[in-house]
Amino acid sequence: xxxxxxxxxxxxxxxxxxxxxxxxxxxxxAGATTFTLGCILKTELRRRAEVMDNQDIHIVPNTLMxxxxxxxxxxxxxxxxxxDALDAGRFPRWKNFLKPYFAVSCFFTVLMLLAVIMSYxxxxxxESSLKAGLRNGIRFYKDTDTPGRCFQKxxxxxxxxxxxxxxxxxxxxxxxxxxxxxxxxxxSSKEVKDRIKSNVDGRxxxxxxxxxxxxxxxxxxxxxxxxxxxxxxxxxxxxxEELNIYLRGCREALVNYYMGLMNxxxxxxxxxxxxxxxxxxxxxxxxxxxxxxxxxxxxxxxTEGYLLEKxxxxxxxxxxxxxxxxxxxxxxxxxxxxxxxxxxxxxPT
Amino acid sequence: MAVGKxxxxxxxxxxxxxxxxxxxxxxVVTGTILFGLGxxxxxxxxxxxxxxxxxxxxxxxxMLITTGLAACCINFFGGKICxxxxxxxxxLRWKLVMMPYIICTFFFTSCxxxxxxxxxxxxxxxxxxxxxxxRNAMRYYKDTDTPGRCNLKxxxxxxxxxxxxxxxxxxxxxFQIQWISSRYxxxxxxxxxxxxxxxxEGKxxxxxxxxxxxxxxxxxxxIQHHLxxxxxxxxxxxxxNLWRRGCRQALLDHYTGIMQSIGLTVLLIWLFELLVxxxxxxxxxxxxxxxxxxxxxxxxDGWFLENSLAETARSNFNIIKNLGKCYQVDDDxxxxxxxxxxxxxxxxxxxPETRTKT
Numbered sequence: 176x177x178x179x180x181x182x183x184x185x186x187x188x189x190x191x192x193x194x195x196x197x198x199x200x201x202x203x204x205a206g207a208t209t210f211t212l213g214c215i216l217k218t219e220l221r222r223r224a225e226v227m228d229n230q231d232i233h234i235v236p237n238t239l240m241x242x243x244x245x246x247x248x249x250x251x252x253x254x255x256x257x258x259d260a261l262d263a264g265r266f267p268r269w270k271n272f273l274k275p276y277f278a279v280s281c282f283f284t285v286l287m288l289l290a291v292i293m294s295y296x297x298x299x300x301x302e303s304s305l306k307a308g309l310r311n312g313i314r315f316y317k318d319t320d321t322p323g324r325c326f327q328k329x330x331x332x333x334x335x336x337x338x339x340x341x342x343x344x345x346x347x348x349x350x351x352x353x354x355x356x357x358x359x360x361x362x363s364s365k366e367v368k369d370r371i372k373s374n375v376d377g378r379x380x381x382x383x384x385x386x387x388x389x390x391x392x393x394x395x396x397x398x399x400x401x402x403x404x405x406x407x408x409x410x411x412x413x414x415x416e417e418l419n420i421y422l423r424g425c426r427e428a429l430v431n432y433y434m435g436l437m438n439x440x441x442x443x444x445x446x447x448x449x450x451x452x453x454x455x456x457x458x459x460x461x462x463x464x465x466x467x468x469x470x471x472x473x474x475x476x477x478t479e480g481y482l483l484e485k486x487x488x489x490x491x492x493x494x495x496x497x498x499x500x501x502x503x504x505x506x507x508x509x510x511x512x513x514x515x516x517x518x519x520x521x522x523p524t
Numbered sequence: 525m526a527v528g529k530x531x532x533x534x535x536x537x538x539x540x541x542x543x544x545x546x547x548x549x550x551x552v553v554t555g556t557i558l559f560g561l562g563x564x565x566x567x568x569x570x571x572x573x574x575x576x577x578x579x580x581x582x583x584x585x586x587m588l589i590t591t592g593l594a595a596c597c598i599n600f601f602g603g604k605i606c607x608x609x610x611x612x613x614x615x616l617r618w619k620l621v622m623m624p625y626i627i628c629t630f631f632f633t634s635c636x637x638x639x640x641x642x643x644x645x646x647x648x649x650x651x652x653x654x655x656x657x658x659r660n661a662m663r664y665y666k667d668t669d670t671p672g673r674c675n676l677k678x679x680x681x682x683x684x685x686x687x688x689x690x691x692x693x694x695x696x697x698x699f700q701i702q703w704i705s706s707r708y709x710x711x712x713x714x715x716x717x718x719x720x721x722x723x724x725e726g727k728x729x730x731x732x733x734x735x736x737x738x739x740x741x742x743x744x745x746x747i748q749h750h751l752x753x754x755x756x757x758x759x760x761x762x763x764x765n766l767w768r769r770g771c772r773q774a775l776l777d778h779y780t781g782i783m784q785s786i787g788l789t790v791l792l793i794w795l796f797e798l799l800v801x802x803x804x805x806x807x808x809x810x811x812x813x814x815x816x817x818x819x820x821x822x823x824x825d826g827w828f829l830e831n832s833l834a835e836t837a838r839s840n841f842n843i844i845k846n847l848g849k850c851y852q853v854d855d856d857x858x859x860x861x862x863x864x865x866x867x868x869x870x871x872x873x874x875x876p877e878t879r880t881k882t
Contacts, residue, residue, distance in 0.1 A: 254680050317745075328740075328743065331742040355745050391682055392678050395705065399735065
């Protein structure tokens with residue numbers, strides 16, 4: 176049962192070859208674009224690497240870069256093949272090359288689709304990575320004298336100002352952490368001593384946030400300390416106040432930013448996938464149409480082109496058989512010898 | 525005695541025309557670059573226009589934009605002319621236009637030079653404008669409910685965060701103005717009332733700065749208030765806590781940097797235009813001399829000025845002086861001008877012989 180059989184008169188074959196040549200050069204440019212998009216995404220992810228706990232999400236840009244490079248090679252060969260296709264003398268030299276070529280091309284094209292699916296599927300992984308990373312960042316905010324953590328304060332401040340966010344889930348995360356280092360607390364002051372004593376772990380907790388949470392769009396000067404104490408500030412109600420500090424959490428802000436970036440990139444890569452797929456389909460049709468011409472004296476006859484000679488399942492089994500045979504080689508030999516002995520034993524009886 | 529005389533053969537003339545055509549097209553590209561630079565400068569100045577007191581600074585980018593457009597048009601036209609100049613027959617079409625074209629190009633080339641010099645010279649005017657503008661912006665920082673000024677707080681905060689600066693000259697500028705609006709001051713509190721009474725003008729002054737002055741590079745949480753009486757840090761460490769630079773200096777450095785690079789590019793473009801103008805002048809004079817000699821195949825001279833600089837200046841001055849006069853009394857013999865000489869008797873030896881005979 177042949178898949179997608181089409182008739183190709185001589186003129187149509189010529190047109191197909193010409194169109195395919197143009198299409199393959201477009202697909203080469205598209206492959207370079209995929210590589211660039213992968214690089215951009217990787218750079219953006221690396222910029223905020225300090226607030227990410229693991230690097231799992233990097234599989235998406237890495238896959239895009241690999242696929243981009245591979246499609247450059249695939250489309251280069253596609254253009255060369257279709258250039259030689261109409262020349263009956265030069266086409267046969269590609270004969271042995273085409274079967275592995277199609278296998279590899281299909282693999283990388285499917286990989287492109289997988290990269291797009293992964294970029295949507297890995298949202299949860301990104302979110303948990305950011306949650307852990309931001310929690311550590313806030314915890315180590317005060318440790319500007321500890322090697323390895325001295326830049327956490329600067330990174331968190333810059334992050335909060337750039338993404339207009341505060342804390343992990345929201346600004347209340349700052350209430351649970353001592354973000355003012357002991358070096359800057361006056362231990363002779365009664366107020367400081369009382370506050371430290373009232374906490375179980377001996378931490379100096381305040382209901383205040385760092386200055387980087389302040390919103391410049393607020394009409395009043397920023398209220399950073401005693402946020403939940405309405406009487407400490409004139410004409411202030413913390414439950415209705417919206418503009419004073421950023422109310423959004425940094426995790427939500429970063430996830431939205433990266434998902435937006437990956438959606439845009441995903442849409443572009445999806446259209447490149449369709450382009451690449453059409454190149455491969457056209458090349459397959461051209462190949463089968465030209466193979467029917469081989470050996471004939473009149474090269475201008477009408478031939479049939481098809482996508483797959485047998486059905487989809489049978490074709491996949493055909494490709495996988497050599498692979499399976501290689502891995503199951505030992506079992507085949509054992510089965511063979513067992514069959515031989517069982518065949519041999521009945522005869523004497 | 526011509527200035528800068530060079531002899532051109534026919535082949536050399538044609539080559540000159542081709543090269544000039546190419547250079548004119550390149551000049552169109554540099555004209556668009558000039559236009560782009562003017563546009564970029566305008567956008568940059570408009571970003572922080574709220575903290576500048578006068579809008580006169582905008583004449584620099586406007587000058588660059590207009591000269592850029594003029595450069596595109598003039599050099600496009602020049603490219604067409606030079607293409608035709610290789611052939612003496614086609615040159616006849618453009619003969620009368622060439623001189624005005626060259627004068628026009630000279631004028632606009634000097635405009636480019638003026639634009640470049642303006643970029644370097646505007647620094648002092650900008651400093652003055654920024655000083656006044658920042659002072660006003662800080663004064664109206666608290667007026668977030670006054671129409672026309674409600675965005676100044678946000679602008680100043682973003683400016684201080686982005687340029688990493690505080691105040692006009694330094695952070696102490698904030699001590700001299702009331703930057704907390706009276707709407708957010710508890711007038712029933714004795715501390716507030718005392719503070720306002722202690723000031724001559726009734727302003728609520730404090731030794732504190734807005735949050736946007738806080739430095740992200742500081743290793744400790746930002747101390748914004750009680751800056752003069754802070755006991756936990758000394759003067760040096762207090763300075764680390766806030767941005768040390770004044771915003772006037774920061775903005776001035778930013779704009780001076782941009783304008784110096786733009787000025788340098790414009791100077792290079794001016795030199796290029798001068799080169800093109802010189803080439804066109806030589807081509808024009810060479811072609812005119814060929815026509816004067818009559819033989820299109822012969823060699824001709826091209827020069828910068830026909831006579832020396834002094835004589836050319838004198839002749840041009842005379843032309844301009846005589847432009848106002850309708851006719852010239854001394855030169856034209858055909859005009860019937862009634863003068864005393866016409867009524868004089870001619871001396872006897874001028875009387876023709878026919879008279880003596882009768």
